[in-house]
Structure formats: structure tokens, C-alpha cells
Amino acid sequence: MDFEITGSTAAEIADSVRALRERGVVRPGDALPPVRELAATLGVNRNTAVAAYRQLAQAGLVISKGRGGTLMAGGAPLAQEGVAADTVLHDIGSGNPDPRRIPDPSAALGGIVGRPVLYGEPVIDPGLEHWAREWMLADLARDDLRISVTSGAVDAVERLLAQALTRDDAVALEDPCFLSSIHTVRLGGYRGVPVPVDEQGMTVDGLQAALDAGVRAIISTPRAQNPTGVSLTAARAAALRKVLEPHPYVLIIEDDHFSMLSAHPYASLIAPGHRRYALVRSVSKFLGPDMCLALAATDPTTAERLAMRLNPGTTWVSHLLQRLAHAQLADAGIRQQIADAASHYAERNSAFTAELLSRGIRTDSTDGLSLWVRLPVPARVAAERLMRRGWLVRTGDEFRIDEASPVSDHVRLTVHDLSEADTARLLDDLESAAR
Template identity: 65%
Template sequence: MELHIRGRSASEIAESLRELVERGDLRPGDPLPPVRSLAESLGVNRNTAVAAYRHLTQAGVLITRGRGGTRVADRSPVAQEGYAPDSVLRDIGTGNPDPALIPDPSKALAGLAGRPVLYGEPVIDPGLETWARDWMAAGLGPAGDAVRLTITSGAADAVERLLAQSLTRDDAVALEDPCFLASIHTVRLAGYRPVAVPVDDEGMTAAGLRAALEQGVRAVVCTPRAQNPTGASLSARRAGELRDVLREHPYVLVIEDDHFSALSQRPFHSIIGPEHRRWALVRSVSKFLGPDMCLAVTASDAETADRLAMRLTPGTTWVSHLLQRLTHALMTDPEVLARIEAAGAHYAERNAVFARMLGERGIEAAAGDGLNVWVGLPAGADAVSAQLMRRGWLARGGGEFQLDAGDAARRLRLTVHDLDDDDLARLADDLAAAGEAARSVPARADAAGMR
């Protein structure tokens, strides 16, 4: 289809292209003419065409992929965590903690009464700040000596605001591949350019990070423990390698999302070196105190903290002090801490049991750390998931977490920590049967075509 692009100035050309998108003549993913071709067809200077494309890229209408050209941005929604609505199947793809293992806040709530907090007062409640400073500084080494704290409405809120205070549209961000769904959503919605960094059993790879930095990324988002979806945690060796890679890029913003912190069965190893200038460590309480708590603590360098505070000013100036006090009361209660420790051990034990069952059936599985099990498949995840649905299970395919070409499309991320041994064994049997059935479908189709 011939595109009727008009205009002599950059603003006129941009407006013409926007009209084509709004009318549906240009759809998400459609390629646009190369800058040189567009300039020649309109009889304008090449810089004018460049300016038109840049304007629409910054507005999120277009997306530039280097040698891949310029295309209409895809604004389709990203998959979200949580239960699937209106399903009669057993949902094993939720990514949720077990509600039975979340501490009851009733006793702590009874002691929260106090004077109201007014405008202009400190945004961090004093009790929470004292506790959080020790919690966040541990493991940061020399960087922890100059820590500044910020409270946000959860980890995803913190990451979004951290990126926004440092980046503009089309800036490149290094993300783990496969990647946490909230990070994919944040980067896509803001119009940043994701650069995939492979993840192996020890976490983000040093070679992948080096390649991403060579592509000019301005921020790195890394999960030091319980990487979602793979369950990988950084080893001390790998963390050291990543610090070495980052040493030559001290002003690249490094965000560590330690979302599983208090539940993790693995030690914390930071990739933030003592000489790094722009960094942030984010820890949410959602996995162990419940997703509805919506509170995260961010420790960062002073400049990043000041910029993050500025990003909070126009909207949510502070997180409710009642919520902060509740978090502090729970996280300083020995009974609650013991319950959190038991919950972390439970998740690890259930996942390990299931991974062992799958291994006995010849299925690759990594229990890792976290709420989920990352399962390898003999066929595509969509085909295996369809077979599992016939057996009463609703699974989540690994392709939803994939940024670049890789093996995630032949994996499932399963949340099974609330299943007993009998249900785990039944699921393992059904998964083995589903994989075999999915693998044999193409062979049967080929045989049918030959007859």
C-alpha cells in the first residue's frame, strides 16, 4: 500500500504520519520508509525527515531499531502476573506467594494509632528508616556507607521512577533475558529500547552485559537473587565479573531488584562496585508481607536519591506513614520474622521436590530460588500448555518472558509451591505426557500429509 505522507516541515510530516497511524492506515509493526527515501519523495532536507521521526519516537508513536529501521510502535499489552480470570483449570502460572504463609497483620495494626502526619513533614517514618538503613546497607560493602533511602509504592514503582529520572524515550536499557514481566512492561510503556542480556544458572552473564554496554545502554536492571522467571541467583564469582565489566561505565545507572530478599535461600552478591557513581538497590516487602502492602525501600547514591525524590514530588509525594509503620512493626516482630524464614524454606523445599520429580521423568527443571520452577520442554510451550489444559492445568509459557531469540519459547514457568506431594506427582506425570503428545503432533501431521 502506498503511504500518502505529506508536509514540508518536520512538524507537518510528523502530523501526517500520526494521522495515518490514528486512521489505521499504519498499524503496529508496520515499517516506515528510510529517512533518505522519505526526504527525497517529499523534496525536503534529510535532517527534516530525521526530526519528524525523532519527534514521533519521543512521543511513543514510532520505534527505531537501528538497522532494523523505523516502525510503528506496538502498544499491545504485556502479560501480567497473577491468577487468570474466569478459569476452571488449576492455575499453576500465577507467580503468587502462598496467602497461608503471609503473616497476619492484625496484632500490628492495633498498635498503629498516632498523631496525623501533615504536609512538609519527613516522608520516611523514623522507625522504618532506622530499621531499613541496616536492612539495605548489609551486603553493599563500601557503597552502603553513603546510602540514601527512598520509599516507593512497590518495586515496580521504584524501577519505573528510577528509569524516568535518568532516561528519555528510545534510550537503551539492559534487561535480563528472559525477563521479569513488570520490567518488560515498564520499558515498553516508557518507550525505552530494551537490550537483552542472557541469563544462565549464575545470573546475568558478563559477556552479555559487556555487549549491552557496547550498544550504549544507559541503565542496567539486574536481579541478584531469585531471578524471575529462571530462579537464578548471582554467584560471588559472577557478581565480581559483572563489577569488573561495569568499572569502565561508572555513570550507567545500575538498578538491583532484590525482590525476594527476606525469603531467599541464597546469599546476596551485589554488582555495584565502590567506585560506581549511579546505582540503586530496591527491596520490596510484597513477596513476604503480601502484594497488597505496596511498599519498597530503595537505597541509592545521593544524586540518584535526589532525582528520585523529584520524580515523587508531582504525584505520590510519600507512601502512607500508616503503611510504613505497619511494615516496621511486622519486620521487627520475632514471630513474623520466624514465619518469613519458614515460608522461604517451604518455597525452596516444594520447588526442589517438584524439580526432582521432573528429573525422574526425564524433564529438565531448575528449582533455583524464588516462587517458581523453570521447566524445559521437548516441544513449544504453547503446544505443551494446550495439552496440559486438557488435563486440567493452566500453565504459563516461557515465551512471555522472552526479549530476544532463545529457548524460553520451549519452557514453562510454573508456580507449584502450594501443591502437596500427590498433586506434584500428578502434575509431573501430566507434564511428561503433555510433552510427549505435543512432540508427536507434527510427526502425525506429516504422516497424514503423506497418505
């Protein structure tokens, strides 16, 4: 080791490594000293060194390779949701809705202009709040329910965690997990604790283990979990609520992103007596990603803390945008278009799944905008083979919380908008890539 790490606390040690990185003293791929060696050199407790490396890992600055040691992370960008930039390949991993299925807002635009909103007024528009309350209460019958508005679901999750947690607090995440949730937890300085997902949702044993590990918040996707497409069953939800009974102050965040498009009923982790909760529903999947707006139904304490992070003038959610969302959501014709889109996605996914099954390839669910396809070869191998045939897919490895976990055998495919010819070609190429 030709560099010197200093510090007597975890924060000081982590800052020392950051400074070495910024000055170019350590570079991507360089190995940091083992925990025991670093602790002995600095004269600190081993747990202090462990905490320092954990902070660096959560910030994406180092990668733990288990017995391979701790390495400085490379400069490669983190995987992000959406269309891949600068590629000539046919991108079937974007997870995007079909633009032809997004309602045209033109007719609603004329009715949203009214009295200007001034500083200090309520953050949420009254019309949208009234509509959202009825929507949420239909599924989450809570007498204490409050409605808040944020700039999308990711913004809601980030603010909800920030109002409840401090750095290094533990958060339970579904494994495999939505990319934005992984990034939000990592960049917030929290510890992500993986909870396995099976065909019924979060596993009971996994959640119990996370609670035993001291998680202070849980992020759950009740329907069309991304990337697996799995929806929480009523029986599994009841079992999870039972596990949560002794932990009423653990913040439950339910990201019901596919709400209006899902063919499955809403099942919840939030019991009637749970004290800290948030049901978050964005409109991006059915009104379009550019309608950057989400509604959060929360308990009063969480609502008050969230409001402090939504002060008008700094993080104001445009009332024009709120009125536009409300005008569309309250329109029976547009709600029918959303229902038609839901049928379209379900039918296309089911048809593709049936064709895959006839070729010996299975998917875990057909709910959502994408399919989670299990292959008999490692996902990265299949992705490389598909790339040579002109396809760009997402491998399951991108959605892992723990980089030391086994290599994935899943790929995520967005196929609902493919032409008949492209669908047939992809099926043939998947069959070849799986050999």
C-alpha cells in the same frame, strides 16, 4: 500503501503513524512501508525512519518481523504478572506467594496509629528508615547510602529510570526478563538491550556488549531472577563489577525482590566506587502483594532526584502503611514466619524438581516462587497440550525482550501451593506434554 505518512523528524513520523492508527486508517496487522522506502518518500535519512519505527515499537504500536517487515500491533493485551482473569483452567503461572504463608497483620495494626503526618514532612517514616538502613548496610556497605521509600518495586524502578534517563536512552535488561521491567522500559520510551542470563546470572559478554551499545542504566535481579529463578553467584558478580569499572555513572538498579525468602547470599554488581546505584527491596513476596511498599538504598544524588519525584501530596507513600510494614519487619515472630515460608517454598520447589528430573525433565533453578522448566518441545506446543488437560502455564516467549529471538522451550510454573493429588497429576501431564 493506501495511507500517507508524513514528517521530517523521528517524532513527527511516529506521531503521524499514531494519528493514522487513531483514525482507523491503519489497523492491526497492516504493513508499514520498509525503512528505505519510507525514508526515500519523505526525503529523510534512513536513520530517522529507523528511529521513528523504534519509538513506535517501544510504545507497543508496531511489531518488527525482520524480513517480514513492520506491522501494526494488534489489540491483544500485554502479558501481565499475577492470576489470569476469566479462566476455568487451573492457573499455575501466576507467580504468587501462598496466602497461607503471608503473616497476619492484625496484631500490628493497633500499634501504627499515632501523630498524623502533615504535608511537607519527610516522605519516609523515621522508624522504617532506621530499620531499613541497618538491613541494607548489612549487605551493601556504603558510607554514602541513603534510604527512600516507594509504592513497590515496579514504582521504584520506573521513578529511578525517569530521574536518570531521557526518551530513547538504552537500558540493559536480563533476557529472559521480568514482565513488569519489559513494560516499564517500553512505556517509558527507552530502548531495552537484552543481556543473556545463564545459571550464574547475567553473562559477562552480554553486559559488555550492552555497555558497548551505550546503555545508561542496568536492571539486575541478584536473587531468584524472574522467570529463571537463577541467583547471581559471587564469582559472576565480581566479573561483572570488573566490566563496570570504566562506567561508574551507569545507573545500576538491583531488584532484590526475593530478599528475605532466598536461600542464596546476596551478590551485587555495585562496587564500592560505583557512583549511581539503587538496591531495591519490596515486601510483597513475604508480607503480601497488597503491602505495596519498597525500600531503595541509593547514592545521595540518586536519592535527591528520587525525592523530587516523591513530593508529599502527589506520590506520597502512606505512613500508616510504612508503620505497618515496619511493625511486622521488626517483629521476631513474623520474621520467623517469613523464614518458615522461605523453607516451604524451597522444599516444595526442590521436591517437584526432583520428580521432574526422574522423568527426564529439568529445571534451571529452585529459587523463587516459580520454576523455569525446560521441555524438549516448543513452549507454546506444550502449553496448548497442558491447556487441554486443564492447566494454564506461562510460556517463555512472554518473557523475551526481542520478539525476533528464537522460540522458547521453557514454561514457568508456580507449584508450591498445589495439593499432593494435583502435584501428581501435573507431573504426569507435563511428562505427556513433553513427548
